[in-house]
Amino acid sequence: RPVREGRGGRASRAPRRHREMSLAVDKAVVNLLDRLRAKDLAEILVALRQSKQGNKAALKARVVGVCESEVLTRAAGGKHAIERVVTDVWYRFEGAKFCLSPGAAGGGGVKRTHGEYVSGLVRAARASSPKSLEELRKQRAAAAAVGALVASGGASFAADAVSSGIWARAVESDPFWAPHPVPNVASAPGVVMSPTRLGAKGVASRPFILSNAQAMLLRGKDSRSYQLQLQCVMNDDEVPARQHWPFLANVRVNDTPLPVMFRQPGSAMGKAGRDPPVSVPLGVAVEGRNVLSVSCADSRMFTVLMRIVKRRRAEEVKALVPAPVSFPNARAHLERSLSGGGSGGVPGADDSDDDLVIEDNAVLSLRCPISGLICKTPARTRRCKGLAAFDLDTYVSLNEKVRKWTCPHCGESGRPAELVIDGFLTRVLGVLRARGGDSASVSRVEVEPSGRWRPCPDDEGGGGGG
Known part of the structure; x- marks a missing residue:
């Protein structure tokens, strides 16, 4: 750290103001954004793990927003990581004409050596904009550091894989709460406090900043749809x-205790268990600087994070489910499954035949195991080995309360993106409803390996199938 002479010739620390200014991205680096093209700005945003959509002005404003925000700067890996990314792209853009010999334009150019390439980058920087001697030294040092990466076209930004994984797990824990893009960070949308690991003694105390835009969001007309949530993830959890x-978790924000799931030591949560997040009300957390304190009596590794989320409606959650496959493809998958063809190409399914049982005909229930009613939209998880289905609407409504997102038949994970709408049973139900009368109440169908089906004899009301 920089020091200055104090009284009696002793060295003292630099003023606090100087140390705080060192956290900001260098203005000379920010000014380089004015000379870059839209594709270059998009490349920077990809390296910083942010959205690259929008025109040039929007892309530049997004990069500047990251550079000017302390929270976003830390989420992106720190000021030096951002400076490396920007200077890397700028050197490639401004120094491209120095990378080849004068005959390169005609196709006969020869690539220069690494030293000549870096020298070309420095000349490009000097020709582009006159700099002071100190700034030119910084540029030359940066060019020497990233020259190899520039020449190979590789990315110069390495994100924290652990923090990114923790954040993704927290986002996927409850699809009914969507991360709100305030601020808009692709790897950590809605971030208020980045992932913080509890210490060896199970204690963490960390300040966080609630910006004016975030506070206005929480107190606005639609404030019931938004929450400031504190979430906790066990690092090596068997259910990611x-x-x-x-155990014995205790949460305080600005010395105000908040209700949290309390669990005695020794009573570990089972595989089907789910803990709710801690909602931090506006008033306990104030606009500006706040302090979070978390303590526990658990030797396992845990990570806490804070984000702003928006409540999704059931229709929005169902929109996350992939579109159903066509009827011919669904029928072909069913035929392969009944004839012993394995998973039929369903992603994530097991193609091994160790536990395979081949039957002549299969009887499929049209009732949802959750509600007991005839399915309206039959669905199953991608990893289900069987052909049994459940009703999508009932399944989503159930998980709005229990948050388990597991298949009621086999217990496999079944989040919205992992569901498959059964195109074959959807066609069968459509035919039965179109016939009307007793056919609409058929609860089981018998399916042949060829794909032909008919209502089961005890449910028969409308004759043959398809």
């Missing part, structure tokens, strides 16, 4: 996409 609070 769930929230898990440690």
Whole structure:
């Protein structure tokens, strides 16, 4: 750290103001954005793990927003990581004409050596904009550091894989709460406090900043749709996409205790268990600087994070389910499954035949195992080995309360993106409803390996199938 002479010739620390200014991205680096093209700005945003959509002005404003925000700067890996990304792209853009010999334009150019290439980058920087001697030294040092990466076209930004994984797990824990893009960070949308690991003694105390835009969002007309949530994830949890609070957890924000899932030591949460997040009300957390304190009596590794989320409606959650495959493809998958053809190409399914049982005909129930009613939209998880289905609407409504997102038949994980709408049973139900009368109440159908089906004899009301 920089020091200055104090009284009696002793060295003292630099003023606090100087140390705080060192956290900001260098203005000379920010000014380089004015000379870049839209594709270059998009490349920077990809390296910083942010959205690259929009025109040039929007892309530049997004990069500047990251550079000017302390929270976003830390989420992107720190000021030096951002400066490396920007200077890397700028050197490639401004120094491209120095990378080849004068005959390169005609196709006969020869690539220069690494030293000549870096020298070309420095000359490009000097020709583009006159700099002071100190700034030119910084540029030359940066060019020497990233020259190899520039020449190979590789990315110069390495994100924290652990923090990114923790954040993704927290986002996937409850699809009914969508991360709100305030601020808009692709890897951590809605970030208020980045993932913080509890210490060896199970204690963490960390300040966080609630910006004016975030506070206005929480107190606005639509404030019931938004929450400031504190979430906790166990690092080596056997169920990755769930929230898990440690034993004897205690949470305080600005010395105000908040209700949290309380669990005695020794009563570990089972595989089907789910913990709710801690909602931090506006008033306990204030605009500006706040302090979070978390303590527990658990030797396992836990990570806490804070984000702003928006409530999704059931229709929005169902919109996350992939579109159903066509009827011919669904029928072909069913035929392969009945004839012993394995998963039929369903992603994530097991193609091994160790436990395979081949039957002549299969009887499929049209009732949802959750509600007991005839399915309206039959669905199953991608990893289901059987052909049994459940009703999509009932399944989503159930998980709005229990947050388990597991298949009621086999217990496999079944989040919205992992569901498959059964195109074959959808066609069968459509035919039965179109016939009307007793056919609409058929609850089981018998399916042949060829794909032909008919209502089961005890449910028969409308004759043959298809």
